[in-house]
Structures are given as structure tokens and as C-alpha cells.
Amino acid sequence: MSFLTRLITPAVTQVVEDAIDSFRTMGKRSVLALLGIVIGSGSIVAVINVGHNTSQEAAKIFQGMGVDTLFAKLNDEQRFKDSFLGMDAANIRGLDLQHLMVAPVSEVSGKAGFNRLYIDVRIVGTEPALIEVLKLSISRGRFLHEFDRDDNVVVLGHTVATSLSSNGLGIQVGEWLKINNYLFKVVGILQPAMESMLSPVLTNHSLFMPLQGLARVDSGAAITDVIMRVGPAQKIELVVPQVMERLSAAFKTRTVEIVVAQQMIDAMSRQNKTFHYLLIALGIITLVGGGVAVMNVMYMNVSERRIEIGLRMAIGARRQDIRNLFLVEALALSTLGAVLGAGVGIALAWLYAVISGWAFELAMLSIPLGVSSTLLVGVFFGLKPAIAASRLTPVEALRDY
């Protein structure tokens, strides 16, 4: 019967127009469903963005110390009873760690006096390499030099310099500072430094002097930390075992503990990830709630438009045409929800960033991820009512009860 059954499909635009038409008038009920979809999809987008910005921020914190930096702590059960600085320093110089920048650190607390003003400071004995290893910047003067070794010179951290200037007389390079009854000449002042959580040195609150100088100030001082930095082409993970071995050999009475910035970043982002998955799961649950609401709206929609379904069948709509009619409507609803949700999600994430004092950066994946999961939910929950509509027979659909 080919002359009767030329199977002509309705125009695609008709399917879409139908959806928009009915969507326009679905009214308050669909607003509720829409709200569920928007909240669900919005929270997914927000969570992904907040997560992204959290790790960006975390990365920034660690960037200060650099992911190429290694912190070795030399612990001693005997409280460094048998150690003295000169021997420790020689030990470290003999480590033979080529291709690594190495700076030993010995730290004590003390008082620094200038112009009858005394403040508490952390006194760091170290070597000139520290400026490279910690990427410190000089504000005035210079950092320690090899030829300072036997001189009483000191370089001030930014906060120390500011505090010592607080009685009006700004401290300058070339002035003399009193530290534990020794006079030290200020040769440099550092710029404010980003303090890293891993470093044993609180740069801004410290003053830096050669190890020999510290030995004079505190005869009991020992090297407590070694800070190292690898070159740009080197993998830090590959260096760690060697450093561990050499340090343990050189300091037989100590236990060596190595912290690598990258490890901390990894641990932190792992922790972040679990948190994100949790939030994404919450978003998905909300979204599924929205999906159920869509399903209910679509069921009501179908039963309200039963006569229309019958009429469409009478004028030639096939079952799949009816199914598509309602499926496209569910999709239109979810698309609108997804778009609004993406907007709401980004706005929330932006607000979170602003409140946290971060710079907002859009997570590129969040939009396709949020939108596609929302559409998936829309299709999934829209399918059942749409199929129910298409299974009506024309007579059932057209009957007026």
C-alpha cells in the first residue's frame, strides 16, 4: 500500500517549535521542576569551579617555596649535644651533591637591638646559597657572600627591618646591630617574602648570618635543616633517595627526614579531590531530585494533554512522533535548567572566590560537564512519560470521559 503509506516525517523544526510552544505555557509546575534542575546542575558547576579555584590557590601557596625544593630535617635524640656548627657545615660541604643547590640552616632565637630598641628575632645561620635555594629577593644591600665567612655581618628579613625602624630611625645598610652582645653589620635587607608552610625558615621574621657568626652568638647551635633545590631539568623524586642516603651517612647520630613540596601538594589535592567528589555526589543527588520533578511535570503534562495527543495521532502523528514531542519538551526544560544552572553555579563559585579573597578562574570543564549531566538526567527522566504518551491508542487518547 505504498501509495497510502508514504512515511513522511514531520519537519524537525516542528518538533522543536512544539516543545517551545508547550513549554511557554507549562506554567508554575514547570518552574518547580526547573528549580530542581537549576539547583542540581548549578551545584555541580559551582562545586567543580570552587574545587578548581581551591587547588589553584593551594598551588599558589606552594609555588612560593617551589615544587623543586627539598627540605631535610636533621633530628637528634641527644638534642645536638655532640654537634657543633663547624663540623656540621664541613659535613654538608663534603656531601658531594652535585647538580643540587644546598643551603644548611641553623636556627636559634634571640634578641636584636638597634638604637636602644630590642626585638625578638629568629637568628638563622646559613650559607650564601640560601638566596638561590629559597629564591629570596634583596631590597637593599646584598645577601651573604663567601668572603663574609669570618665577619660579623647580618641580612635582615623584611619584618625584622620594619620592626627595628619603628622608633622613627629607619635602619639602613651599614648600621650596626647588637645581637647577644656582639655587634653585627647590616649588609642587606630582604624584600617581603611569601612564607611557605614547609620551610623551617620564616624569612620575614629572621635575620641571616654566616654559620661562623652564629657559632659566636650561640655556641650550642647545630645544623637542624638542610634546604636543597634541584635544577629545572631534574626530577625531584629521583634525587630524594640519594640525598637521604648521603645525609644519613654524614650524620650518623641523627635521623633524617625529607619533605618534598610536591608530596604535600599531592596529598592536599588528594584530600581536595575526595571533598570534591563528595560535593559532586551531593550535586548529582539534587539533580536526580530535579529529574524526578521533571518526570512528574511531564506525567501531568501528558495527562493534561491527552486529547491533544489523540488529535495529533488522528492527523497522522506516529508513536515515535508523540514520544519525541514530550521528550523534546523534557529536554527543553532541562536545557533551560542547565543553562540557568551553569550561570548560577559560576556566580556562586565566583562569590566564594571573592569572599575567600582569591582570583576567580573558570574551570573550563565545569560547563560541558554540568550541562551534559543535566541533559542526561532530563532525557532519562523524560523518557518514561514520553513513552507512556506514545503508547496511548488514538481512541483512548481522544475519549472524553
Place this chain on the structure above:
Amino acid sequence: MHDLNFISMRGVSKSYRHAGKLNPVISQVDFQVGVGETCAIIGPSGAGKSTLLNIVGLLDVADAGEYLFMGRSVANAQNDELAAIRKMQIGFVFQNFNLIPRLTVIENVALPLRYRGMDRAHSLEHAMCMLQRVGMAQRAGYKPADLSGGQKQRVAIARALVGEPSLILADEPTGSLDNQTASEILELLLSIQKEKNVTLLIVTHDQGIARLMQRQVVVRGGVVVELNA
């Protein structure tokens, strides 16, 4: 008089299951309508007139018997084939108009063309012509809710005819209208029928309307009986 039966039924039966019991509505019906014929179907309420018309219009399928539509048996036709025949060959007019309330008058009329794959602009053009024919061009942009009963039925007639079907099935098309409007609507239906030489079946309670058709059949006691003048 007619060399081809447009529709031809032999021994057609239909029962509905109600409360677990099969209720026969029509049984062993023989019924033929020729091409271009007009035929009134009358009978008491609940006799099965609508059931008969739905089977004729391929909205429903008979339980038993043979039904030839344009000479071809439709007993084994698939749903999609039946839909395609309805789309291309049949126009329906209902007592309750069944206009889609969301759509404007002209969009309602254009809808059958859209299901035939015609683009929006052309379908609206054709719909406008049809609205002119039924005297509703001025109301093209209205929503059905803003029309009177008679106006709604004019629009519904335009929708039934816009695809140039070969068969019009009208189930009590004037049942919801006052007498004056009813006769206007019937006049319109008949004039278009003559113009296009379509086959017209009309279910009605109104003897006056029935008499305007070339043939009258009565559905009573589950069978179809020809009324001869």
C-alpha cells in the same frame, strides 16, 4: 453509481472489555461507502456510531471481519502505516473541536501539514487559504479560547481539509452548537465536500442534517441498517 467503494466492511465486529466482561458494541457489520458519497450515521446514544466511525477512520481496529480502505485490507497494517493513511487520506471533525489551546488558530490549521513535513512558512500559507475558505481569516492569530463554538468548528473544518484528504469523518460536528450555527457549519462542510468531491461520513442526532446527505444509515443493536427514502 460508484465504480469504486471508498470503504468496504464485511462482518466487522468490535467489543470492549468492561469489568472483565466483553461487551459487543457492533457485530457482523456490512457497510460500504463509495468515492465522493455523503452518508449520515444516526442511531441512539451508545449504539456504537462513534465506534464504527473510529474503525472507518483507522483510529481503532476491528476485532473481526474484513475492512478494505481504498480497496486495500488494513487488517494487518502496522501502527505507523495506519498513521500514514490517516495523515494522507483522512480529515477528522470532532464534536469538541479538539483544537490545541496553546496554538493560534492558523497554527492549529497548519499542524497536519507540519506532520507531512511541510516547512512552517508554506504550511501557514496553505492554512491561511483554508481559513479564508471557512471565513476565519480575520481570526488567524487568535487562540481557540477566544472563539465561539461555531468559529472553533470552522477552524476545525479548515484543519480537517487543509491536507486535501479524500475522506472526511465528522462525529457529531454540530452537537455542541445551536441550531442556527449548526446549519451554517453543515452548509460549509457540504459546500467544500462538493467542491473537492471528498467522501463525507457524518454522525448526527439531527434528522434535518441527516437528510442533507445522500445516504442515511442507522446503527442499532450492533448492526448497520440502510435507511431508504
